[in-house]
Amino acid sequence: MGGTVSKITNFLLPDKIHTIFVSIFTPMRFSDIPGNAKEKKALIYEAREKRVSHAQLFLGPEGSAKLSLSIAFAAYLLCDSPGQTDSCGVCPHCQKVSNLVHPDLHFVFPVVLSKEEKVSTSDDRLKEWNAFVLKNPYFDLNGWQMHLDEMGKNAVIGVEESRHILQKLSLKSYSGKYKIMILWLPEKMNNQAANKLLKMLEEPPEETLFFLLSDSIENLLPTIISRTQLLKIAPFETDDIAYFLETKFSVDKTVSYSIAGLAQGNMVEAVQMVSGDENQHIYFDFFVKMMRTAYAANAFELMNLSEELAALEKEQQKNFVRYGLHLFRESVILNYMKGELVNLRNEERAFLEKFAKFINNQNISELNEEFNLAHYHLERNANAKILFTDLMIKLTKLIKKGV
Numbered sequence: 329m330g331g332t333v334s335k336i337t338n339f340l341l342p343d344k345i346h347t348i349f350v351s352i353f354t355p356m357r358f359s360d361i362p363g364n365a366k367e368k369k370a371l372i373y374e375a376r377e378k379r380v381s382h383a384q385l386f387l388g389p390e391g392s393a394k395l396s397l398s399i400a401f402a403a404y405l406l407c408d409s410p411g412q413t414d415s416c417g418v419c420p421h422c423q424k425v426s427n428l429v430h431p432d433l434h435f436v437f438p439v440v441l442s443k444e445e446k447v448s449t450s451d452d453r454l455k456e457w458n459a460f461v462l463k464n465p466y467f468d469l470n471g472w473q474m475h476l477d478e479m480g481k482n483a484v485i486g487v488e489e490s491r492h493i494l495q496k497l498s499l500k501s502y503s504g505k506y507k508i509m510i511l512w513l514p515e516k517m518n519n520q521a522a523n524k525l526l527k528m529l530e531e532p533p534e535e536t537l538f539f540l541l542s543d544s545i546e547n548l549l550p551t552i553i554s555r556t557q558l559l560k561i562a563p564f565e566t567d568d569i570a571y572f573l574e575t576k577f578s579v580d581k582t583v584s585y586s587i588a589g590l591a592q593g594n595m596v597e598a599v600q601m602v603s604g605d606e607n608q609h610i611y612f613d614f615f616v617k618m619m620r621t622a623y624a625a626n627a628f629e630l631m632n633l634s635e636e637l638a639a640l641e642k643e644q645q646k647n648f649v650r651y652g653l654h655l656f657r658e659s660v661i662l663n664y665m666k667g668e669l670v671n672l673r674n675e676e677r678a679f680l681e682k683f684a685k686f687i688n689n690q691n692i693s694e695l696n697e698e699f700n701l702a703h704y705h706l707e708r709n710a711n712a713k714i715l716f717t718d719l720m721i722k723l724t725k726l727i728k729k730g731v
């Protein structure tokens with residue numbers, strides 16, 4: 329089942345919102361990135377004081393602004409007339425960076441190696457990469473692989489890549505300034521590639537900057553870490569995510585804050601929540617089954633359902649849990665406000681009109697707590713089978729409380 333469920337659900341917005349989700353993120357300047365004031369200041373300070381390290385580690389959790397900050401920083405460094413707080417945005421260098429066609433700006437990222445498809449390095453996926461980043465620089469490895477329709481396959485930065493990196497960096501700089509190599513997820517380098525990179529960091533080619541963008545420092549060679557200057561990127565603030573959703577997706581404050589709250593600093597998840605709706609029906613079906621099973625306290629069905637949920641991709645499991653939270657919230661609104669403000673599709677409304685009465689003061693806060701907790705544990709790679717079984721058992725008790 330997992331393979332057929334490919335995109336992320338939308339569950340909070342009416343359908344018309346999706347159509348305005350086109351390329352709304354470019355150009356990439358510091359001012360295009362919400363929040364991150366401290367990080368921007370540190371980068372600009374480095375540039376203005378001419379203290380740019382030849383190897384910089386952008387370390388931040390999934391869904392932080394690593395990629396957009398590194399591109400904005402590249403633009404700032406290559407710009408003809410950078411200002412106090414941002415690149416000019418109009419010079420030829422800025423233009424080229426914002427279209428990701430600047431000859432001094434290079435990207436390396438994990439790809440699924442394939443002989444048949446002739447994929448051995450990032451360059452073989454560069455077209456797809458550029459299009460994807462231009463559309464939205466907030467994505468994770470999972471999103472990148474979904475884009476390529478390569479979910480669940482092993483994406484790596486292979487040894488062949490290091491040869492390509494050396495080749496590119498041996499060229500003369502086009503701008504007469506820096507050559508910039510942005511390595512997205514260096515933790516995906518295999519050992520050989522990592523060792524080659526280490527050599528490059530030890531003896532960097534002239535006027536070359538390496539930006540390493542990493543989710544987790546644990547999977548990087550200590551020798552690589554020690555050769556880089558560390559810049560920690562904080563998760564996004566709730567206000568910044570909400571503002572971003574309001575301005576880029578034209579959603580109202582209630583929606584933007586409820587998404588931002590669920591996203592917990594992760595912009596990738598926030599953007600996923602407002603875009604794409606392919607899986608809504610699947611999540612809805614699961615939700616209905618889950619509630620009926622819990623209501624009937626059917627142990628056999630409960631095990632079956634836990635297994636089905638455990639078979640989904642991790643992202644889908646998280647989306648499903650968030651979807652559940654959304655329907656709980658809408659149920660309460662339906663109960664107490666007679667449905668004027670609910671944001672539901674027809675099938676959802678039809679189901680909740682009968683079911684919502686079981687979600688009430690007796691159980692809503694515990695239901696929210698359990699589902700939030702499940703989401704928390706899924707993020708941390710809990711065993712999904714155990715987690716969903718446990719959740720189902722708790723749900724069975726909680727639904728009883730509401731009857």
Ligand SMILES: [Zn+2]
Nearest residue numbers: 407416419422
């Ligand atoms: Zn410029």
